[in-house]
Amino acid sequence: MNRWNRSLFWNPVSIVALLLVVLGLVGSLVLAIGELASAEAEVYRSLFAWVIFPAIGWLGLLLCLGGVLRKRHKLSQTSPGKYPKYVQIDFSQPRTRQILFLSAIGLFVLLIWGTFTSYHAYEFTESTAFCASACHSVMQPERVTHQISPHAAVSCSACHVGKTPIQYLEAKIYGLNELYRVATNSYERPIPTPIHALEPVRENCTGCHWEQQYWGKKQRDFSHYITAADNQHWTLTMNVKVGGMYRLGNEGAGIHWHMKLNSKVFFIATDEQLQNIPWVKLVTEDGEELIYSSTDNPIAEEKLSQYEVRAMSCIDCHNRPAHQFKAPIQAIDDAMTRGLIDPSLPGIKGKGIELLVSDAYTSGDEAVNSIRSQVITFYREEHPQILQSQGAAIEQAAEALAAIYRQNFFPEMKADWRAYPDNIGHFLSDGCFRCHDGSHQTSEGKAISNDCSLCHDIVVQGPTDDLEADPQGLPFRHPIDFGLPVIEIGKCTDCHNGMLGN
Numbered sequence: 001m002n003r004w005n006r007s008l009f010w011n012p013v014s015i016v017a018l019l020l021v022v023l024g025l026v027g028s029l030v031l032a033i034g035e036l037a038s039a040e041a042e043v044y045r046s047l048f049a050w051v052i053f054p055a056i057g058w059l060g061l062l063l064c065l066g067g068v069l070r071k072r073h074k075l076s077q078t079s080p081g082k083y084p085k086y087v088q089i090d091f092s093q094p095r096t097r098q099i100l101f102l103s104a105i106g107l108f109v110l111l112i113w114g115t116f117t118s119y120h121a122y123e124f125t126e127s128t129a130f131c132a133s134a135c136h137s138v139m140q141p142e143r144v145t146h147q148i149s150p151h152a153a154v155s156c157s158a159c160h161v162g163k164t165p166i167q168y169l170e171a172k173i174y175g176l177n178e179l180y181r182v183a184t185n186s187y188e189r190p191i192p193t194p195i196h197a198l199e200p201v202r203e204n205c206t207g208c209h210w211e212q213q214y215w216g217k218k219q220r221d222f223s224h225y226i227t228a229a230d231n232q233h234w235t236l237t238m239n240v241k242v243g244g245m246y247r248l249g250n251e252g253a254g255i256h257w258h259m260k261l262n263s264k265v266f267f268i269a270t271d272e273q274l275q276n277i278p279w280v281k282l283v284t285e286d287g288e289e290l291i292y293s294s295t296d297n298p299i300a301e302e303k304l305s306q307y308e309v310r311a312m313s314c315i316d317c318h319n320r321p322a323h324q325f326k327a328p329i330q331a332i333d334d335a336m337t338r339g340l341i342d343p344s345l346p347g348i349k350g351k352g353i354e355l356l357v358s359d360a361y362t363s364g365d366e367a368v369n370s371i372r373s374q375v376i377t378f379y380r381e382e383h384p385q386i387l388q389s390q391g392a393a394i395e396q397a398a399e400a401l402a403a404i405y406r407q408n409f410f411p412e413m414k415a416d417w418r419a420y421p422d423n424i425g426h427f428l429s430d431g432c433f434r435c436h437d438g439s440h441q442t443s444e445g446k447a448i449s450n451d452c453s454l455c456h457d458i459v460v461q462g463p464t465d466d467l468e469a470d471p472q473g474l475p476f477r478h479p480i481d482f483g484l485p486v487i488e489i490g491k492c493t494d495c496h497n498g499m500l501g502n
Helices: 012-037 043-078 094-125 128-133 136-147 156-160 165-183 201-206 255-259 301-306 328-337 348-356 364-382 384-389 391-408
Strands: 218-225 233-240 264-268 279-283 289-294 309-311 456-463 468-474
Touching: 012 043, 012 094, 043 094, 043 128, 094 128, 128 136, 128 156, 136 391, 156 201, 218 328, 328 348, 328 391, 348 364, 348 391, 364 384, 364 391, 384 391
Parallel strands: none
Antiparallel strands: 218 233, 233 456, 264 279, 264 309, 279 289, 456 468
C-alpha cells in the first residue's frame, strides 16, 4: 500500500472537497484582487468574491474533514491496532510534527482569509448595492424610488436592520427566506407592505431624527395645474404644524403629539396595509384609557381579540420615507413646476395622465417607447401648429413623461402608487383621515377631531392671477366651487384618485 493509499485524505469525499477548497480560495482571491483594484464596485463580482466563493471554500473544508473522519472510523474498525478509536498525537514522531506544522500554517492562512472575506461580506451585505441590485428584477421599484428619495444617501440596512446582534441575525434569516422566494420565483407582485421585519422602527428612525427637535411649523408649497387644455396654475401654501414632544414640556404639540412620551396611541387595522382603522385607544398621561370606535365601520366587541393592537410608531404615518411612488397628477405637477414640462402646451397634463396609467404596457421599456411616440402623435393630430412652433418643448415633455414612468411605474412587479399608498396627508390616500374622519367616537360621543387647523394653516392659495393670502390662515378654497364647505362634501379621496382631479 503506497503512501497516498494509506493517507486519510485519500477518499472520494475528501478529494472532491479539497478541489472545492482550492476553487473557493483561488476564485475568491482573483475576484477580490479585481474588486479592490477597481474604482467602482460591481455587485455580482462582490457577491462572488466575498460571499459565494468563500462559502464554497468553507463547505469544501467541512466536507474534507468529514471524509477524513469517515475513513478513519472505517479503518479503526478494520485495523484497530494501527488506527485506535481516539486520535493519539505523538510529538516524538517527525511525521506528526510535520503534519501539525503544515496544519498550523494552513489554519493561519484560512483564518486570515476567513477574517478578510467575512469583513467584506458583512460590509457588502449591508450595502445598498447588495439589497437593491443583487435581486435586480424584484427590487427594481425599491432601488429606483430610493435613489430619488430624501433618504437616497441612507443605506437600506440603516432602516431595515436593527442595531443589536439578535436583530441583525433576524434580518439575515429573513433575507434567506426572501432569497429562497426569488430562487423559486414564488415572491409576490407587488412586494407586500408593511414589512413586518422592519421593527424596531422608532429606534431606527430616531437614530437620525432627534425627537427633541420636532417642534414649530414648516412651510409647504404646493403647485397644481388644472387638468384642462390651458393647464391653469393653482398655488397652495400652508404652514404645517409639525409640533413636537418637548415644545410644551412633555405634553407635546402639533402633529408629532402622536409620538409624545407621556401618552400612548394604539390602534387596530383590519387590512394588511393598515388603511382601514376602525378602533383607536389613547392612554393619557394619568393612565386614563379612551376608546374611539368608528361609527361608519365598527368592529363588534367580540371580534376585537381577532386583531393585533398596534402601538403607533413613526412608520404608521411616514410609511413611504424612502420608496415613494408618485401618482400621475403629482408627478406631472412636479415636472411642470420644475420646467421639465412646459405648462403652455395645451392638454399636456391630461394626455400625460392618460399615457401613464394605460394598461396596455407589459414592460417598462415598452411603456417608455410608447409614451414618447404617442406624445408626438397627439400634437401632430390634435395641435399641428403647436408641434411646428414648440417642437422642442413637446420632445422635452415626452422625455419627462417617459422619465416619470421609469421612476414611478413598474408593470413587471405591478408596482405604482395604487399598490403603495402614502399616509402623509390625505390628498390621494386617506392617510390622516384613517382616524381623523370625525366618525371615530368614544361611548360618550367624544370624536377624534377632523378640524383642518389642527395640523395646518393655509396662508396662500388660488390661481396665479387671483391669489389670496393671510398669515393667520384661510379657509380652504377648492379650484371648483361646490357651493358647500369642502369638509361637508367628503374626503379628498372620494374624488382624487391620482388620475382624476387636480
